[in-house]
Amino acid sequence: MGKFYITTPIYYVNAEPHVGHAYTSIAADALARYHSLKGDDVFFITGVDEHGANIEKISAEKGVSPQQYCDQMAPTFTNLWKKLNISYDIFLRTTSELHKRGVAKFLNSLHESGDIYKDKYEGYYCRPCESFYTEKELGEQKVCPVHRLPVEWVEEENYFFALSKYENRLLEHIRANRRFIQPDSRRNEILSVIESGLKNVSISRASVSWGIPLPFDPTHNIYVWIEALCNYITALDFDETGEKFRTYWPADIHLMGKEITRFHAIIWPAMLMSVNLPLPKQVFGHGWLTKDGDRISKTTGNIIDMNALIDEFGLAAFRYYMMREFSFGNDGDFRHDRFVLRYNADLANDLGNLLNRTLGLVSKHFGVIPNPTTPGEFDNEVKQIARETVNEVDSLMSRRAFDAALEAIWEFVRRVNRYIQQTQVWTLAKSEDGKGRMGTILYNSMEALRTVAVLISPFMPDTADRIRQQMGLDESFNAQGLDTVAQWGGLPSEIPIMKPEPIFPRKDTKSVQSNSVDGAEEANLISFNQFQSLDMRVAEVIAAESIPNADRLLKLQVDLGGEQRQIVAGIAENYMPDDLIGKQVILVANLEPATIRGIKSQGMLLAAADGKGLAVATFEKTMLLGTRVR
RNA sequence: CGCAGGGUAGAGCAGUCUGGUAGCUCGUCGGGCUCAUAACCCGGAGGACGUGGGUUCAAAUCCCACCCCUGCAACCA
Numbered sequence: 001m002g003k004f005y006i007t008t009p010i011y012y013v014n015a016e017p018h019v020g021h022a023y024t025s026i027a028a029d030a031l032a033r034y035h036s037l038k039g040d041d042v043f044f045i046t047g048v049d050e051h052g053a054n055i056e057k058i059s060a061e062k063g064v065s066p067q068q069y070c071d072q073m074a075p076t077f078t079n080l081w082k083k084l085n086i087s088y089d090i091f092l093r094t095t096s097e098l099h100k101r102g103v104a105k106f107l108n109s110l111h112e113s114g115d116i117y118k119d120k121y122e123g124y125y126c127r128p129c130e131s132f133y134t135e136k137e138l139g140e141q142k143v144c145p146v147h148r149l150p151v152e153w154v155e156e157e158n159y160f161f162a163l164s165k166y167e168n169r170l171l172e173h174i175r176a177n178r179r180f181i182q183p184d185s186r187r188n189e190i191l192s193v194i195e196s197g198l199k200n201v202s203i204s205r206a207s208v209s210w211g212i213p214l215p216f217d218p219t220h221n222i223y224v225w226i227e228a229l230c231n232y233i234t235a236l237d238f239d240e241t242g243e244k245f246r247t248y249w250p251a252d253i254h255l256m257g258k259e260i261t262r263f264h265a266i267i268w269p270a271m272l273m274s275v276n277l278p279l280p281k282q283v284f285g286h287g288w289l290t291k292d293g294d295r296i297s298k299t300t301g302n303i304i305d306m307n308a309l310i311d312e313f314g315l316a317a318f319r320y321y322m323m324r325e326f327s328f329g330n331d332g333d334f335r336h337d338r339f340v341l342r343y344n345a346d347l348a349n350d351l352g353n354l355l356n357r358t359l360g361l362v363s364k365h366f367g368v369i370p371n372p373t374t375p376g377e378f379d380n381e382v383k384q385i386a387r388e389t390v391n392e393v394d395s396l397m398s399r400r401a402f403d404a405a406l407e408a409i410w411e412f413v414r415r416v417n418r419y420i421q422q423t424q425v426w427t428l429a430k431s432e433d434g435k436g437r438m439g440t441i442l443y444n445s446m447e448a449l450r451t452v453a454v455l456i457s458p459f460m461p462d463t464a465d466r467i468r469q470q471m472g473l474d475e476s477f478n479a480q481g482l483d484t485v486a487q488w489g490g491l492p493s494e495i496p497i498m499k500p501e502p503i504f505p506r507k508d509t510k511s512v513q514s515n516s517v518d519g520a521e522e523a524n525l526i527s528f529n530q531f532q533s534l535d536m537r538v539a540e541v542i543a544a545e546s547i548p549n550a551d552r553l554l555k556l557q558v559d560l561g562g563e564q565r566q567i568v569a570g571i572a573e574n575y576m577p578d579d580l581i582g583k584q585v586i587l588v589a590n591l592e593p594a595t596i597r598g599i600k601s602q603g604m605l606l607a608a609a610d611g612k613g614l615a616v617a618t619f620e621k622t623m624l625l626g627t628r629v630r
Numbered sequence: 631c632g633c634a635g636g637g638u639a640g641a642g643c644a645g646u647c648u649g650g651u652a653g654c655u656c657g658u659c660g661g662g663c664u665c666a667u668a669a670c671c672c673g674g675a676g677g678a679c680g681u682g683g684g685u686u687c688a689a690a691u692c693c694c695a696c697c698c699c700u701g702c703a704a705c706c707a
Contacts, residue, residue, distance in 0.1 A: 184647060189634080258634090259702095287635085288701085295701065327644065331635065331701085338642070341656060349669055357666035364665080404644075407654070417670055426665035502667050550705050570706030588707085597705045604707050 003043065004035035005248040009256045010047040010092060010231045013073035014054050017080050019296065019304040019334070020257060023289060026322050027402065028255045029086045033458035034397050037482045043248045045235040046081070047092030048074050052224035056210040066210045070095055083307075085315060085461060092235045094212075094228060102234025103227050104215040109275040111216050115165065121158040121202055159204040159220060166270035167198050173269070179282055181265045182400065183329030186258060186285045190265045201226075201267060229268045232280070240277075251280040261285030284400060287331040296334075304334055316460040317343050317504070323402040323459050344506055350413050351452070352504035357420065358445045359470055359500035361438075365429050369446060369472065370439030371493045382419050382444055383488045385412055386451050390486050393455055402459075409455050416448045443493065446471060451485040463503065472497040535590035536606070536629035538619065539565070544577035550597050556580065556605070558587060561626030565589075568601035574614040586617045586629050 008028045011021050025046060032044040050070040059069035074093055081088065092099060110116055171194055174180055174187065181187040204220035205211065211221030232251055236244040254264050264283045272279050294302050310318050321339050324346070326332030362370065389412040396405040425441045428434035449467060457464035468477050472495045484490050542564075543557035552570045554577060565587070586606040593602045606617040 178647085185635080290701080293700085325643085330643095333642080335642080338656090341642095344667095345656070348667060353667055353669050355666095357670075359666095361665055401644095404654095407644085411654090414670095418672090420665075421663070421671040424663080424665095426663095429665095500666090504667080506667050506669080547705080552706055568705090568707085572706095591707060594707050596707075599705095601707065 001039045002041070003248055003252075004032070004040040005043045005251045005253075006032050006035075007044075007232050007235075007251055007254050008046040008088075009254075009260060010049040010094060010228055011077060012049045012052075012054075013070055013077075014058055016073070016076045019289060019306055021077070022080065022084060022306060023322055024255055024257060024286065025081060025086050026084060026319050027286065027328060027400075029084070029088075030319075030323055030402060030458045031253070031255070031397070031400070032087060033461065037454065037458060038394075039481050039483070041247075042089075043236075043244075044088045045090045045092060045232070046086070046088045047090070047231060047235070048077055048094070049224065049228045049231075050074075050093060050095045051211040051221075051227065053205070053208045053210070056208065059210075067095065080306075083310065083315070084319070090235050092231050094231060098237060099231060099234045100212050102236075102238035103212055103222065103230045105238055106230050106233065106271075106275070107222065108215050110161070110271060113274045113276075115162040115274045116159055116203070116216075117162065118157060119160050120155055122153070122155040156206055158202045158206065159214065159217070160200045161203045161226070161267075161271065161274075163200050163267060163270050164198045166273055167194055169273055170194055170198075170266060170270060173279065174265075180279070181261070182282060182284045185329065186261050186265070190261065193262060194266060198266065225263055225267070226271075229263060229271070232268075233277075250278040253282045253284055254280050255284050255286065258285035258287060284329075286328050287326065289326070289332050289334050291334045292336075293333055309339065313339070313343055313507070314462075314504075316463040317347060319460055320347060320406070324406045326403060328400050328402050340507055343504065346410055347504040348502075348506040350410060350417065352502055354413055354417050354420075354445075355449055355467060355470065356500050356502055358442060358449065359497055361425060362442050362446070362497055363500055365435070366439060366442070367496060369491065369493050369495045369497060370443050372440045372443040372489075374436040374440045376423070376437055376440065378419055378422055379440070379444055382416065382448060385415050386448060386488060387486065390451070390455065390482065394482070406456075406459065409452060412448070413452055416445055416452075419448075420445060443491070447488065447491040450477075450491050454480060454482065454485045466503050470498045470500060470503070532630075533590075534588060537587050537589045538623045538625055538627040538629060539585055539587040539589075539605070540625055541580045541583050541585060544580045546572055546577055547597060547599065553597060554580070555599055558585070558603075558605075559625055560587065560589065561624065563626070565602045566600055567603045567605060568594075568596045568599050569605055569607070571607060571614055571616065575616070580616070583616070584619050584623060584625075586619075 006028055008024050011017060028044065028046070032042050036042045048070070050066075050073075055066050055069065059066040062069060064072075070093070074091075078091055081091075094100075171191070174191055174194075178187075181190050201223075203223050203226045204214055204217075205223050206220050208221050208224075211224060212227050214220045214222055230238075232254065233245065233249060236242070236248055238245055240246075254268075256264060261283060264280075264285075269279045289304075290296060291302050291304055296302055296304065306318065317339075321342050324342060325334075325338060362368075389408055392408045393405045396402075396408060420441070423437075423441050425438055425445075428438035428441075450471065450473075453464040453467040465478065471491075473492075480490075537560050539558040539560050541556050542559050545555050547553045547555050547568070550572070552572050554569050554572045554575065556567050556569055558565050558567060567587070588604045588606065591602075591604050593600060595601070607614055608617065
């Protein structure tokens with residue numbers, strides 16, 4: 001029994017939460033609940049990151065103040081956590097006084113440690129982007145890659161943190177503590193990043209106004225990442241002598257998506273070293289989810305509709321799928337058909353049906369939880385596997401192998417189904433002798449189910465609760481910890497059970513459709529006039545060449561019948577230049593010209609790309625060049 | 631030589647750190663049971679663990695080289 005301090009990242013409020021955020025938070029919640037079950041004093045924090053140039057920009061676009069914008073966004077997160085039943089203790093907003101106070105205290109300590117210095121920061125700067133670019137990114141024309149506007153050479157005084165000073169200490173710490181960075185693939189990556197040399201990092205921005213001022217120089221705001229990392233201690237009301245801080249720090253685990261492991265495994269520990277605070281025990285960067293093999297993206301409509309899934313299958317099914325299907329450290333592919341499969345096979349058939357068949361027999365022959373009067377074959381095996389499962393789950397949870405932990409629990413569920421089969425319980429009611437044995441087998445099955453309910457409660461708290469209720473147990477059984485199932489026989493007898501009802505009704509596979517891209521394509525009708533505003537023409541490709549250092553681009557010369565155009569097309573992965581020469585294509589002729597990779601493009605040719613490849617639209621027979629297409 | 635991840639049964643994945651008869655789910659084929667949600671249970675078929683080389687008594691696992699996929703970034707009007 002100890003304490004367990006667990007964190008998710010504070011999520012950036014530049015957009016509403018999506019399934020990736022949910023994934024991290026569900027995992028954190030399962031781990032937090034598991035440690036509660038073990039009897040640990042758990043402290044679980046999450047929150048939102050609200051400062052920075054990006055937020056300033058987005059709020060300006062929406063015509064509201066940054067604070068108003070953040071006030072609108074924060075509830076979209078808390079509402080989702082409520083829907084997902086996330087049992088956090090503190091939801092920290094970086095605009096809160098609690099956070100600002102802690103940040104000021106921490107930054108002052110950092111300053112006093114002597115690792116902060118002022119220096120000139122210089123580079124090419126794009127004002128609309130509010131960021132610096134390297135010469136390589138700007139290309140030959142020295143324009144911003146996003147806005148295509150000229151950049152300016154800016155020199156800015158900034159404060160820096162002497163990160164490079166901690167290279168060796170970080171390496172030593174990571175090498176000496178195998179579990180400090182997990183999974184191993186991330187650990188190796190971080191090691192190689194540090195080995196290749198660390199640069200000192202800028203920790204302030206004079207040009208960004210939406211932020212927290214540096215306590216020792218209020219003319220600068222703290223760079224948002226530096227300030228955000230502090231949330232892990234500011235949420236504890238940071239003060240080295242404060243009670244919460246002394247109780248819970250260092251964190252037992254910082255959970256996050258793999259893209260931000262570097263900040264947590266390098267910069268954050270170095271800052272803590274600088275002020276002589278203990279380091280978090282573990283930084284875990286989990287994998288990303290894709291959907292149907294493709295990146296999850298709002299613009300392509302390839303999103304996972306959590307609300308629809310939860311409405312149809314229930315929260316338990318959603319949380320179960322997320323934790324069972326993917327190996328936590330690796331990337332995973334979210335597939336709707338797999339979701340339905342998991343639901344039916346694991347939840348409905350294995351667990352739901354086991355509960356239902358067991359309680360059905362109890363209800364028919366006893367009405368109350370029977371007494372285990374008559375031991376027999378297979379009983380001890382079931383008991384032993386129950387005990388082993390509890391131990392195995394514990395070891396797997398400590399490795400954050402959620403999928404394997406659930407698999408271990410389900411192995412036990414299947415074992416109990418087999419137990420019922422092997423003992424042929426339903427045939428025993430015929431004699432008085434048999435009835436004693438029957439009661440014992442059913443008692444054991446129910447005790448097994450109670451064990452399962454406790455073990456799955458971190459993942460599916462509501463399901464554990466429903467199992468308990470159907471078994472006739474009162475709420476005092478909710479609070480029971482892991483130790484009560486490590487010992488067999490904690491289930492009381494003679495308690496009336498409830499009417500058995502399927503907790504996971506089977507879903508018909510055929511009626512369940514993959515809700516993929518189709519949904520995003522409806523609506524958005526345009527008028528005929530809008531369509532007519534497109535000037536599309538028959539054109540012939542008369543020359544084509546590839547563009548150096550551009551994998552996807554071809555430079556084409558096309559003939560519109562009397563007029564020649566140069567266009568750049570992103571089709572190089574599917575067409576060799578020579579394939580196109582002589583082909584008639586459809587050219588959008590009145591598109592505004594653009595410069596791509598330094599080459600002028602005066603139009604665009606029509607093509608379609610599906611998952612497998614790309615094809616340029618052409619004509620069924622040869623047409624007069626320059627003819628309008630409609 | 632841009633960065634990262636991956637290639638293990640028909641499908642989806644674990645196992646690789648710590649070398650020792652290749653594992654899970656689904657599907658498929660055959661059988662059993664009839665308490666239960668057309669559920670459950672038993673058995674079978676199906677694998678050069680991407681390729682080649684090396685280390686070792688022993689390699690999916692360690693080392694080297696290569697091939698192929700997938701993201702991200704640079705360009706996708």
